[in-house]
Amino acid sequence: MEQINHQWLPHLSKEIVEDARGPEFDAYLVALEGWRRGLTLRWHTKDSEAFREIKTWFVDRPGKLFSLRSEEKTHYFFRTRGDKVTNEAVAIGADKEKTKEYLAKAGIPIPEGRRFVAEIEDDEIISYAAEIGYPLVVKPTDGSFGRGVVTNIEDEVTFAEQLRHVRHVLNYKDVIVERHVAGKDYRLYVVGDKVVAAIERIPANVVGNGKQTIQELIEAKNEERQKNPRLISCPIKLDQEMKNHLAIQGYGLDTIPEDGEMVFLTNKSNISIGGDPVDQLDSLPEEVKQLAVQALQAVPQLPHGAVDILYDDKQPVEEGAVVLELNPTAQIGSLVFPMKGIARDVPAAIIDYYFPETKGMNGQKSRFYFDFSDVLEPLVTKTASVTTVSAAPLGEVYGKKYTVTGDVQGIDYHRGLRKQAFERKLSGFVKNLENGNIEVIVMGTDPESVNDFKQAIFEDPGRSDVVDVFEESWEDPVKVGFEVKADLKMQVDQLKKMKLELETVQKELRRAERRYRAYSRSISWQLTLPFRKIADIVKWVGRLFEK
Numbered sequence: 001m002e003q004i005n006h007q008w009l010p011h012l013s014k015e016i017v018e019d020a021r022g023p024e025f026d027a028y029l030v031a032l033e034g035w036r037r038g039l040t041l042r043w044h045t046k047d048s049e050a051f052r053e054i055k056t057w058f059v060d061r062p063g064k065l066f067s068l069r070s071e072e073k074t075h076y077f078f079r080t081r082g083d084k085v086t087n088e089a090v091a092i093g094a095d096k097e098k099t100k101e102y103l104a105k106a107g108i109p110i111p112e113g114r115r116f117v118a119e120i121e122d123d124e125i126i127s128y129a130a131e132i133g134y135p136l137v138v139k140p141t142d143g144s145f146g147r148g149v150v151t152n153i154e155d156e157v158t159f160a161e162q163l164r165h166v167r168h169v170l171n172y173k174d175v176i177v178e179r180h181v182a183g184k185d186y187r188l189y190v191v192g193d194k195v196v197a198a199i200e201r202i203p204a205n206v207v208g209n210g211k212q213t214i215q216e217l218i219e220a221k222n223e224e225r226q227k228n229p230r231l232i233s234c235p236i237k238l239d240q241e242m243k244n245h246l247a248i249q250g251y252g253l254d255t256i257p258e259d260g261e262m263v264f265l266t267n268k269s270n271i272s273i274g275g276d277p278v279d280q281l282d283s284l285p286e287e288v289k290q291l292a293v294q295a296l297q298a299v300p301q302l303p304h305g306a307v308d309i310l311y312d313d314k315q316p317v318e319e320g321a322v323v324l325e326l327n328p329t330a331q332i333g334s335l336v337f338p339m340k341g342i343a344r345d346v347p348a349a350i351i352d353y354y355f356p357e358t359k360g361m362n363g364q365k366s367r368f369y370f371d372f373s374d375v376l377e378p379l380v381t382k383t384a385s386v387t388t389v390s391a392a393p394l395g396e397v398y399g400k401k402y403t404v405t406g407d408v409q410g411i412d413y414h415r416g417l418r419k420q421a422f423e424r425k426l427s428g429f430v431k432n433l434e435n436g437n438i439e440v441i442v443m444g445t446d447p448e449s450v451n452d453f454k455q456a457i458f459e460d461p462g463r464s465d466v467v468d469v470f471e472e473s474w475e476d477p478v479k480v481g482f483e484v485k486a487d488l489k490m491q492v493d494q495l496k497k498m499k500l501e502l503e504t505v506q507k508e509l510r511r512a513e514r515r516y517r518a519y520s521r522s523i524s525w526q527l528t529l530p531f532r533k534i535a536d537i538v539k540w541v542g543r544l545f546e547k
Helices: 022-036 087-094 096-105 122-132 156-169 214-225 240-248 286-297 346-354 372-380 411-423 447-456 485-520 523-546
Strands: 040-044 065-069 074-078 113-116 136-140 150-153 175-179 184-191 194-202 205-207 262-264 276-279 304-311 321-327 386-388 398-407 427-432 438-444 465-473 482-484
Touching: 022 040, 022 065, 022 074, 022 346, 040 372, 087 096, 087 321, 096 113, 096 321, 113 122, 122 156, 122 175, 136 156, 150 156, 156 175, 184 286, 184 346, 194 286, 194 346, 205 214, 286 304, 286 321, 304 346, 372 386, 398 447, 411 427, 411 438, 411 447, 411 482, 427 485, 438 447, 482 485
Parallel strands: 427 482
Antiparallel strands: 040 065, 040 386, 065 074, 113 175, 136 150, 136 175, 184 194, 184 304, 194 276, 205 262, 304 321, 398 438, 398 465, 427 438
């Protein structure tokens, strides 16, 4: 199978971002960058502080709303969008037709087309399609993730069929019809007057090796996508639409493509349905990048966001590039974690824009991160509306790994080590090794405290019997705080035990219900029914006399 690039930003390793999957991923990337620069990071619920006035959506689950504060100012963020992007700009970006009006007014090239509201009949739309000519695209006005988008429709019969499907089967009544434009699909991210990242979005595909079927190649590619922190939540999901697309090309799931043959599973390039993000920042012409900057500037008070462009590199930029959409609240995960190419530090560019005074702070920012799940717990349990993350250690960082031999795997001894780490303001963890030893990691900004921790390992003879300690440098990142891994293992084991007990009780309950139903249908139950009713009446009369 084709090799996929996994060389990402060193301060955003897979381990660091694994707690922030799905909708919270982009917010975590930006928040972590600000926190590592010494800004005060707070996570919020939707009704907290300035968020009452900021346009948001799908924020009942915490993890998308946060604020960053310096000594002079505070900025509020919804996912990747900061408060310098106004609600009005967001509303324009969400309305595809309104976006096109602003772009056209600024002289930005856009595909020819128009919007049709729900009240307009299909026949009128079909007539318009004939006027502007084929090939065409039909898509929902308020759609996302490629849902309901049909491209490269080449004739009236097909257009009528697809229009009916989009409007009356998928129920997207309000649609846009526009001329299909040939070219590759790019997403560029703009901050201020600069494009800081750009990817080509290639429709979901597999590359043959002459041995495996398309089905097997899809499974293998999904295994590769699991290794990517962004793509792990975007596997290729084989559906009927993809099967139909394969059939049109003469393929089936059992087809074995030739070595090196690329087979497209769809003509939609959305990353969320299996598309490949490939970094192209350095290869795109400067004219295309400038077009993206001008497109974003066409909307008032939209200083940063994503611009989607179709570009045919076989033509001059002025003829081969058109702007499709603007996204003020764009996902940035595929720009930071491309499948191929160079990872781009979009979070750093966003924080540079809001807090330019922090540029270059904390050069060793890859060494610390925070426990995202623990931070959000008060918001998830609704015991708080705001939670503040402990400050990030700033300055040069020192780390040590101590491997301890002896009788040292007791949980009370580990908790004592945690207390020693807290007293020295060190972060790290202690974990048991299979050979009976333990591994203790400590990291902090005071080298004396880090080195002195070796003595702390010997200071609890009542709960341990330390034979020897081996030390070496530690360069990998750690979470702020000190984690006792055995505590976590005990909690997981207890959870598994409780789950097994619950399953046993549920099985017994189901057996009892089956026995009850069988007994209630038996002859003896039916015959004794009158006597049971008489007994109930006698009990009821007896309770009356007792009163």
